[in-house]
Amino acid sequence: MKSVYFVPSGLLTSLFVMLLGSCAPNVTTYQLKPVSGNVSMVDGRSVTRVDQQGIGVVASFEREDIEFVTLDVEVKNLTPDSIDVNPADFKFTALNGQQDTLADPQHIGYALTRPAADPAYETDRLVMKRKLEEKRLKRAKILNTVLMVATIASDVSSSSRSRSYSEYASNRISHSLAYQGIAIKRAVDHGTFANRMQRYDYEEYRWRELALRRHTLAPGESVRGLVYLTKVPDARFLSISYTVPEQVTVPLLFEQELVQQKKKRR
Known part of the structure; x- marks a missing residue:
């Protein structure tokens, strides 16, 4: 007569949980932090402020959002004249660990430079x-x-x-x-x-609700919203610039890190 062996249900449950855990995929998350300008900690977040010829930009990393990384940005007009704020005037150049420009795979011989997403264009x-x-x-x-x-x-x-x-x-x-x-x-x-x-x-x-929108700032006014930058996994730094046409360019530098995490199963 053959012997029948029973496995305790608790052990089966443990083995099942271990199997699920071993199969859980790794998830890559993007983390950015400012490394230029006047950097300070505000509510546990690294925030930088850069002022150039009366234009102030305050920026911090917000989160990654599908195909973008997003910055929480506030633009301040400290000049005596009105200025037009356009999120598409934010641009970035991808840099490696030595802060040399990365090559653009779409345009041979050029640096990998991209404008921020234009909410009006994306809505259309x-x-x-x-x-x-x-x-x-x-x-x-x-x-x-x-x-x-x-x-x-x-x-x-x-x-x-x-x-x-x-x-x-x-x-x-x-x-x-x-x-x-x-x-x-x-x-x-x-x-x-x-x-x-x-x-x-x-x-x-x-x-419509979250992104920085086009806006005309009177002297002393400011506007705040999220700026969306296309993900570049190979970049170690993002050299970001905000340009007020024919007036000034405000530079920002963010360090980028890709963090591997286990995806939690529900």
Whole structure:
């Protein structure tokens, strides 16, 4: 008689948790800190302030946001004249650990330089993104209908033929799998559509409510918002500049670190 061994349920649970933990992927997070200007700690955050010819810029790292890293920026007009603030006037150049410029993979022979995201432009792009997503779902629905019609036709045709029980069972299994596959594809298509549209809703809120917007500052006024910079994983430093056209350029330097963390499972 064979012996039967029982594994305690607590041990099984521990092994299951360990297996999940070992499979948990690493997540790379971006951390930036200012290393130029008048740097101070405010509410546990490193904040820098740079003043150039009456233009003051206060900046700190806020967070990473999908494809961007974001800075919390305040622009102050200490000049006797009004100035126009445009988030697209923020630009950055990616630097390596020796603070030499990185090459732009898209433009051979040039430094990797990018402007900050323009909220007005990005908001306009969302209209096209939503339309493209609606077209994608429509094409998917048409394809699903074609697949369903073809599967039903095949099912009816094959079921009408006389066959052995094993052939009948095999036919039922194959067509059942086809129906299930179409149902899963339909669910995935609708889920992808819903997730992307939800993301676009957030992006619209981001550009409308959170981002630094175009603004005319009278003397003594200031404006604050988030500035969005495209992620550059290979950069060790970001040399950022804010330019008031034909007046002044305010330089900022942020050090960038990529931190590997275990993704928490819920």
